[in-house]
Amino acid sequence: MDTFLGIDYATWWYLVIGAVFTGYAILDGFDLGAGSLHLFFKKEESRRIALNAIGPVWDGNEVWLVIGGGTLFSGFPKVYASIFSAFYIPFMLFLTMLIFRAISIEFRSKEPMKWWRKTWDISYCVSSTLLGFSLGIILGNVLLGIPIDAQGNFTGSTLYFLNPYAIMVGITTVALFMMHGAIFLVMKTENRLYAKLTILVKHSTIFFVISILLLSFYTLLYVPHLSERIRHNSWMFIIPIMMVLSVANITRLIAKRKYLVAFMCSSLTVALLLIIVAIELYPNLVISTLDPAYTLTVQNASSSAKSLEIQLMFVAVGVPLAAAYTGFMFWTFRGKVKLDEMSY
Amino acid sequence: MDVEILSRIQFAFTISFHYIYPPLSIGLGLCMVAMEGLFLRTGNKMYEDMTRFFTKIFALIFGLGVATGIVMEFEFGTNWATYSKYVGDVFGSALAAEGIFAFALEAGFLGVLVFGWDRVKPATHFFATIMVFLGSMFSAIWIVVANSWQQTPRGYRVVGDGLEARAEITDFWAMVFNPSSIERVSHVWVGSFLAGSFLVLSISAYYIRKNKHLQFSTAAFRIALVIATVSALSQLFIGHKSAEVVAEHQPAKLAAFEGHFDSLAVADMYLVGWIDKKEEKTIGLSIPKGLTFLTHQDFTTPIKGLKGFPVADRPGALNIVFQSYHIMITIGMVLIGLTLYACFLWYKGLLFQKKWLMTVFQFSVLLPQLANQAGWFAAETGRQPWVVYGLLRTSNALSKSVTANQVLFSLILFTLVYLLLFILFIYLLNKKILHGPYKADVVHRPQQESMADQF
16 A cells, blocks of 8 residues: 555554544533533523523534545545444434534523523533434444444344443543533633532532542553563553543642643544554554454554545645644633623 | 335435525625625724624534534435445545545634634635635535536446446546536536525624624624625526526426426426326426526427436436425525516615515525525436436435335434434524624522532
């Protein structure tokens, strides 16, 4: 296969998809997390402020999921086909939650009735939490490997996806997003809501630390293939060290009121976690638990070199542009939330 | 019912529902660009109010378009895994391009368009409006290019056989500019302009009928009428071009469009009709030799009919193909007549005098919607039994690991959720329209009870 800077196109594409999904987790992660925290706010105005903190940006954040899905489809069609059809039911629920979340944000503040707002508040919180949870469930299953045959078709049962490891990853994802979302909201709020959020940051950070510790023990004890590469390349241990340091930094920075840096730290935590995943998974994409020969890898599941070459050019031009729009949007809506006539 | 029919129903249902929204976004986007452009040019505050009002409606439509659109992207993988593996190398790049170039542009500037009125300068805001509109236009390009490749595949080679067979890209530009791309992208664009402009016409006509916000609504009506008239007339030409491409590259589809059975004969064009599939003939009112004339500009060239194709290669649901094609054309003609008549009255200075015409315009919003849906039904059911024309049959494109029960479950789920979505959409749209452009549509009451200890 053709190479660029000594790395083959398929591996480049693996890095692109990894980067896009990392971007997605960082961006949509905070607004999903904000959604999970929504019911902790009791006052109507607090809820509106929290909602409008993500108001102008959540749609743009979701773009990265669309790009992620598109890049997976185009770069590794076999993986896309295999995973999506294997987890038919979780993906259908995921899509339903995505719809419910979108309409909850959109419709909540359009009517003044209390029951109306309460219903959409619950729907917003539940769907945000389940979205993070199901992303974790799918990631957990991909990490463990699934029973796929020679054609990449899933042979397990409908409820196969609900295994303890995947559930652990799901919970950790929710905790991570809650921490990340709480820090984002701290940046966006003032006064009492802000004071409340500084406490929520601490609580959700503790929740995350507990979950990630349990998940790490579980992984080390029962899923040894997920630590092999770091075990054999001890210099890579720097990544988990960096991750622990950035988490430890979050509470310290919050106390010092350096919210932007704290937000960067939690973004870094998200990125480092996914980097560990990417390092351990490579070159496998979907590990077959039936026969290692059926495993879909970066090399055997990728599109042709010609197709990847075209797509890499798209990415080289398009992703910096997309990042620029995202940056422009965050710049426009920087600072604390102010409610106005167009607000949710 | 088996997995194939359930998956087809689910895809048809979810894509039809989705397709209510993107054409409205594109068409309304164009109207908003025109309105905001007039505001910047004239400085007349009314145009700003107009843009702001339609932006609120746009945001509602856009939100539903995104929510139902992500479903489509995922459904290729969940329900059509074999198809995804077959086309991924070719089709995937168009889909990825849509995400990277079009959707990112659209969603990136949407926040500024909807929430940025008081945060950025008017010129920057206008720029954001244009970017959102362009994003939606680009989005249509890539999606329709991908679909056109399925109709008239080019720039690929097939590697592997049997279960392992798949198409690989050989020439990107040949794939993008496949024989039907340009005609079909234009056809979809103009269909969208009609959908959006008729929404503005409908809302304005309602205000005019009720004698509300007259200055606002008559101005909005005129802007939309210009867009609608130009679109309706150009659609006649573009639609004809599109049919010519079908005649050249998908003869079985053309034969089904017109219910033309004789294997090689001069063909009529039906105005209304019904296909008798068993007797293999079409009954109805027709223009003799009409299809031959439109296709070849003479009255003698024979056209290959359905009998010229093996039964296995003919579209199955002939009447759906035939009727939806004719509904689309009939509505297209009605729209031309309606817009030209309104323009004639405008020229005479009588446009807003005729109440009945405003009533017609108020309900006419359904016509382009219906035509857009019918057109896609004709295009997609007419392509059957192929999912990629001549290469991959729909029956071979399914996910092997998905069972009928799973699809039934998701189909019921989508039906319920979309029903709820549609009710809420109509309710909130109606509410926004009733409130009109000059009043905040929700009053946010401060909470009544004291909750000093809660925050």
